[in-house]
Structures are given as structure tokens and as C-alpha cells.
Amino acid sequence: MTLKVLFAVIVLALVGVGIYHSYKPLPPGISYNGGAHPLSDAKLLIDTTIHHSDGSETRDHEIFDEILRLIGQAQSFVLVDMFLFNSSSPEGVEHRRLSEQLTQALVNRKTEQPELEIVVISDPLNTLYGGSVSPWFQALRQAGIPVTETNLRPLRDSNPAWSAIWRVCCQWFGNNAESGWLPNALGTEPVTIRSYLALPNFKANHRKVLVADDGDTLRALITSANPHDGSSRHSNVAISFTGPAVIDVLKGEQAVLAMSRQSNAALNKLINQKMPPQAIAENAAGTIAVKTESAIRDTALEMISSAQNGSQLDLAFFYLSHREIVTALLDAHKRGAKVRVLLDANNEAFGHQKSGIPNRQVALELHKADIPVRWCNTSGEQCHSKLLMLHPSTGPTEILLGSANFTRRNLDDLNLETNVWVSVASDSVLATKAKSFFDRQWQSGPGSDPIMSLPYEHWADDSALRYWRYRLMEATGLSTF
Numbered sequence: 407m408t409l410k411v412l413f414a415v416i417v418l419a420l421v422g423v424g425i426y427h428s429y430k431p432l433p434p435g436i437s438y439n440g441g442a443h444p445l446s447d448a449k450l451l452i453d454t455t456i457h458h459s460d461g462s463e464t465r466d467h468e469i470f471d472e473i474l475r476l477i478g479q480a481q482s483f484v485l486v487d488m489f490l491f492n493s494s495s496p497e498g499v500e501h502r503r504l505s506e507q508l509t510q511a512l513v514n515r516k517t518e519q520p521e522l523e524i525v526v527i528s529d530p531l532n533t534l535y536g537g538s539v540s541p542w543f544q545a546l547r548q549a550g551i552p553v554t555e556t557n558l559r560p561l562r563d564s565n566p567a568w569s570a571i572w573r574v575c576c577q578w579f580g581n582n583a584e585s586g587w588l589p590n591a592l593g594t595e596p597v598t599i600r601s602y603l604a605l606p607n608f609k610a611n612h613r614k615v616l617v618a619d620d621g622d623t624l625r626a627l628i629t630s631a632n633p634h635d636g637s638s639r640h641s642n643v644a645i646s647f648t649g650p651a652v653i654d655v656l657k658g659e660q661a662v663l664a665m666s667r668q669s670n671a672a673l674n675k676l677i678n679q680k681m682p683p684q685a686i687a688e689n690a691a692g693t694i695a696v697k698t699e700s701a702i703r704d705t706a707l708e709m710i711s712s713a714q715n716g717s718q719l720d721l722a723f724f725y726l727s728h729r730e731i732v733t734a735l736l737d738a739h740k741r742g743a744k745v746r747v748l749l750d751a752n753n754e755a756f757g758h759q760k761s762g763i764p765n766r767q768v769a770l771e772l773h774k775a776d777i778p779v780r781w782c783n784t785s786g787e788q789c790h791s792k793l794l795m796l797h798p799s800t801g802p803t804e805i806l807l808g809s810a811n812f813t814r815r816n817l818d819d820l821n822l823e824t825n826v827w828v829s830v831a832s833d834s835v836l837a838t839k840a841k842s843f844f845d846r847q848w849q850s851g852p853g854s855d856p857i858m859s860l861p862y863e864h865w866a867d868d869s870a871l872r873y874w875r876y877r878l879m880e881a882t883g884l885s886t887f
């Protein structure tokens with residue numbers, strides 16, 4: 407066999423591997439489109455870091471206080487599925503030690519209630535894909551709490567240009583935390599080169615989910631917040647609720663465990679138990695549906711496409727780059743819907759400067775179409791919410807929130823994500839709090855105290871080179887967003 411033939415065979419093999427793993431069937435239960443259920447005992451939780459004109463800051467943070475409370479009172483069952491679960495953080499800024507607090511809360515409750523069933527699921531990024539040891543995962547396992555590091559290989563590849571090579575050359579070697587020699591981006595222990603070879607696959611279990619028994623019922627909490635020290639100053643949103651929709655959350659987590667070749671008898675039993683729907687329906691304050699992966703995209707597009715003249719769409723996002731979403735927003739604006747977009751400037755991440763891609767490039771498109779855009783006023787932290795709200799001229803307010811950024815990777819069945827859609831009366835406590843959260847950040851600009859947001863011009867970027875760089879990164883997966 408000549409070198410040319412050998413080269414052609416290798417190229418064809420890589421192309422074939424790349425195509426297959428970009429379009430292969432999804433694992434069972436992934437891309438779950440939950441049906442509508444009565445919304446029961448829902449609470450909206452908000453984290454906001456506030457910057458004052460004198461340079462000081464205050465933190466109005468509710469989410470992990472509620473997570474720790476729910477764990478602390480659980481009697482029979484707790485499930486935690488969180489993406490970033492580690493203590494890395496930039497130096498020189500005080501951060502809340504969320505990874506330690508969550509670990510200690512779980513260990514303490516297991517000690518107090520030995521029969522308590524606890525399920526912990528996280529992303530392998532926290533051990534750099536097996537190349538290091540997580541002290542928090544170790545502590546949980548030593549306390550008799552199993553930790554599943556999600557097996558990401560069954561998922562479709564988001565960066566096939568690299569993943570095809572990795573699947574052929576590198577995935578077979580596994581990883582070994584004891585043989586590391588390279589610096590660790592998430593800790594102090596050295597890691598292997600195999601960790602950094604796995605990193606450019608750019609896919610993750612990006613969910614942020616808690617389920618716990620709460621009195622005589624189950625309560626779920628879906629959020630955009632991570633138990634990650636370096637993320638503890640971020641602005642985030644969450645919703646907690648009871649009722650039949652909690653079972654849909656558990657079904658989504660059951661699929662992740664199955665994909666990782668794990669199972670949990672207590673979780674399976676809860677999924678199969680009967681709930682009293684009539685009592686819940688009588689006390690319902692609206693409607694809720696659980697969505698994962700591409701079902702989130704489809705729901706977002708339905709909401710945006712239904713916005714007509716007299717409707718208002720509000721978005722608060724860490725990343726906004728998905729082309730179908732951007733096009734839908736432009737079309738809604740043309741139909742006469744009022745659109746407001748509040749974005750992170752993508753200026754800084756954990757002490758490192760960023761290029762502004764993709765938000766500034768999408769903001770340029772929206773701004774040219776006369777859609778108002780403002781930037782969260784951040785100082786080291788991130789505007790990390792993933793929140794879409796539809797306020798029609800008449801009828802209920804619709805809200806979509808959870809873990810998913812509006813990007814190709816988050817919405818096109820590449821990452822694992824969990825969101826919920828809710829429909830509630832426009833004057834309900836939940837809708838009022840969500841609207842107040844957005845309005846406060848939108849209206850508090852320079853000259854006010856606190857300064858919550860900045861005008862489009864502050865971070866405007868009209869570079870054609872960076873715009874087309876964003877388009878290439880979004881289309882190919884050669885990006886971290």
C-alpha cells in the first residue's frame with residue numbers, strides 16, 4: 407500500500423467517524439420533551455451581584471441557600487446533578503466556597519440520616535476527564551455517597567474536526583490520575599496529557615438540577631448556577647417546584663445514569679410511584695413542562711414565533727449565538743414585538759480576558775435591526791442567567807429558564823441540559839419577580855446607584871473579522887460556547 411493510499415484511507419476513516427458521531431442516534435431518554443403539568447408551589451430564586459457607584463458591591467444571592475436548606479431537611483432522597491463542582495477560582499477576590507459547602511451539606515445529612523438515598527452526578531471536567539482526583543468527590547464517596555462522572559462518549563460530537571481524531575487515536579488509552587505531570591487548570595494536582603487531549607471535544611453534562619423530598623412531597627430545583635467557587639459571584643436564576651413535573655426531572659436524570667451505565671433503585675421507584683394529580687391541579691398556579699437538550703430549542707422558538715405586535719420578549723443570557731434563535735428574534739421584531747436583550751459582555755472568565763465572542767457579534771446584528779441591547783455591569787463575575795420571557799398583550803406570561811445557553815452546543819443535542827417552561831398569570835408572584843429582576847437590570851444604567859447595566863455602545867464591536875470568526879466557530883464547533 408502506497409503512502410498516498412494509506413493517507414486516503416486514514417482521511418476517509420476520520421471523515422466517516424466524524425460524520426457518524428455527529429448524527430448518530432441519541433441515547434434513550436435524551437432530548438426529553440416533558441408534557442405540561444400543573445405548576446405547584448413554585449418559587450423563583452435569583453442571584454445578583456450589585457456594583458455601586460463608590461466601587462463597593464453587594465450580593466443578593468438566594469439559590470444555594472435554598473439548595474443547602476433542601477438538603478439539610480431531606481429524609482429519604484436527594485439527587486444532585488451539577489456541571490461545575492470544584493473549588494477553582496481567581497486569586498484576589500473573595501468567593502463563596504460553594505463546592506465545600508455542598509459537599510459538607512451532603513455528607514452531614516448522610517451522617518444524620520444513614521438511610522437517606524443520595525445520588526450525585528457531575529461532569530468529568532471536574533477531574534479533567536480522569537486525569538486528576540476531586541477532593542469533593544472523594545469525600546462524598548468516603549461517606550457512602552456514590553458519584554457518577556457522566557460518560558459523555560454516547561453523546562454526539564460537537565467538535566467533529568477534533569473528536570474524530572480523538573476517537574480513533576486517543577480514547578482507548580483511558581486516563582490515570584496517578585501519572586499526571588502537566589499543570590492542572592482546575593486544581594493543584596498535576597494531570598496527564600490525555601486530559602488535555604479530551605478537553606477539545608467541547609461537550610459536557612451542563613445540567614444544574616436538585617431533587618429532594620420536602621415534607622410529604624418531592625421538590626425539584628432547576629438553575630443556571632454551579633457549585634463552583636469561581637462562579638459564586640455570578641448572577642443566576644432558578645425555579646423550585648413540586649408536583650408531577652418533578653417526575654419528569656427524575657426521568658431526565660435516569661437517562662443520564664443509564665447512559666453512564668449506572669442505575670439507582672430509589673430513583674426508579676420514585677419515577678414509578680403514583681402522585682395525587684387532582685389535589686395538585688386544584689392548587690395549581692399555572693403550568694410547567696420539563697425540557698432537555700433540543701426540546702429547549704424547540705420551546706424557545708415556539709415562544710419567540712408566537713410573539714406578535716403588542717407582545718414583549720425579554721432575554722437575559724450568558725451566551726446568545728444560535729442562528730435559528732437570532733433569526734427568530736429578528737423576525738419577531740419585524741412583526742412588531744418589543745424585544746429587549748440583556749447580555750454578558752463575554753469580557754472576562756475567572757480572571758482571564760476574553761474576546762467578546764459571541765455576544766458582541768450577535769449584539770451587532772440585533773443593534774443594526776434596532777433591537778435594544780444592554781450589557782450586564784460585571785466586574786470579574788459573569789451575567790450567567792439563561793432566561794427567556796414572553797409577555798403577550800393579553801394572557802399568561804411564559805418563562806423558559808435553566809442551564810441552557812442559546813448556542814448550538816447547548817440546544818442541538820450536543821450537551822446535556824435541563825430547562826423548564828412555565829406559564830403563569832402576568833400578575834402572579836413568580837411572573838412579577840421575574841419581570842422585576844429583568845427591569846431592574848435593564849433600567850439601572852450609568853448615573854444611577856447601583857449600576858446594573860451598560861448601554862450597547864459600551865462594549866460594541868463592529869469588526870467584520872470577529873463577526874465571521876463567530877459564525878465559523880458556531881457552525882463548526884471549534885469553540886467553547
